[in-house]
Amino acid sequence: MEIKKILILSQSALMLLPSLERSMEEFNGGFKVSFKSDFTFEEADLVFLDYTYLKNEEEKYKSALEYVPKLALLTALVDHNGINEILKETKVEHLFGLSGANSFSDIRDFIITFFNKQYWTADTFCKNPLKVSEMSFLSSEDIFESIQELLLGHDFSECFEGIEDYLTQVLNESILNAIFNAPVDDMGSHMFKRMNKKTVIHMIPGKEPVVKLLTDPKKIVISIKDFYGTLTRNDIFDYLPLGEIREKEGGAGIGMYLIFKYSHKFVINIQPRKFTEMIFVIDKDKRFKWYSSKEKSFHLFMPNEEI
Numbered sequence: 001m002e003i004k005k006i007l008i009l010s011q012s013a014l015m016l017l018p019s020l021e022r023s024m025e026e027f028n029g030g031f032k033v034s035f036k037s038d039f040t041f042e043e044a045d046l047v048f049l050d051y052t053y054l055k056n057e058e059e060k061y062k063s064a065l066e067y068v069p070k071l072a073l074l075t076a077l078v079d080h081n082g083i084n085e086i087l088k089e090t091k092v093e094h095l096f097g098l099s100g101a102n103s104f105s106d107i108r109d110f111i112i113t114f115f116n117k118q119y120w121t122a123d124t125f126c127k128n129p130l131k132v133s134e135m136s137f138l139s140s141e142d143i144f145e146s147i148q149e150l151l152l153g154h155d156f157s158e159c160f161e162g163i164e165d166y167l168t169q170v171l172n173e174s175i176l177n178a179i180f181n182a183p184v185d186d187m188g189s190h191m192f193k194r195m196n197k198k199t200v201i202h203m204i205p206g207k208e209p210v211v212k213l214l215t216d217p218k219k220i221v222i223s224i225k226d227f228y229g230t231l232t233r234n235d236i237f238d239y240l241p242l243g244e245i246r247e248k249e250g251g252a253g254i255g256m257y258l259i260f261k262y263s264h265k266f267v268i269n270i271q272p273r274k275f276t277e278m279i280f281v282i283d284k285d286k287r288f289k290w291y292s293s294k295e296k297s298f299h300l301f302m303p304n305e306e307i
Helices: 017-027 051-055 062-070 080-090 103-115 143-151 163-180 233-239 254-262 288-292
Strands: 004-009 031-034 046-050 071-075 094-097 131-136 210-215 219-226 265-271 275-283 297-301
Touching: 046 051, 046 062, 046 103, 051 062, 051 071, 051 080, 062 071, 071 080, 080 094, 080 254, 094 103, 103 297, 131 143, 143 163, 143 210, 163 219, 163 254, 163 275, 233 254, 254 275
Parallel strands: 004 031, 004 046, 046 071, 071 094, 265 297
Antiparallel strands: 094 297, 131 210, 210 219, 219 275, 265 275
């Protein structure tokens, strides 16, 4: 069995790492975890690096950015603008917030998912939901009413007041993006991207975007999936940090920006020409201050034959 080399360089995560090493041994998946430079970035199959190390005056960790497909950054930052700056600067596909109670399990699950070339799903984060709602959007009509139907019956009593307004805003922008920006014709040309969002658009049968909402006592998990897979890595790192609206190009990145702004975990799954799925996870908190001060994580999963 080929041994997968995992290099983890982080002072702030030291309390988590011994447990991670033991759990990897118990998993018996052929992993070797190192907490020091036993092997180089090039030799490692997966690298976890504390973002603060990139700012080291000796710049000896800068070369890690040459290996973005197998690099995961770790950060204790909770400031949304600060997190966006990291993504804009590094274009890293995996960024873990380390201040949360689930940091260890997230990292462990990620390692297994990464090497199995899988995706994270809504069920990854909400294994025993109290309620699940799912809806296909056949057209751009009556989106607001459909969102209210999706939210109906879910328990938001453990959330800060007004959480439904946040969810409605994010869902509205995201669904409009899936309807107007994702569809392409057989030649790969966007069909509706330049149209006014007030235009009534009807989806091609079998290509309707699907929204899934799961809730349990601690979390809200939402998945928005289209069946075109036209979102690119460049799109993500163009729109996500800034939330820019680009009228000349058609469409907007505001939906993606809002998802990450209002969520604690943001996962994007892409299989080109087949589907794009955006998943966001919100931890329930009665006080807005607690909700807004939690760590943020970002993950982009795409096929990578070089892993």
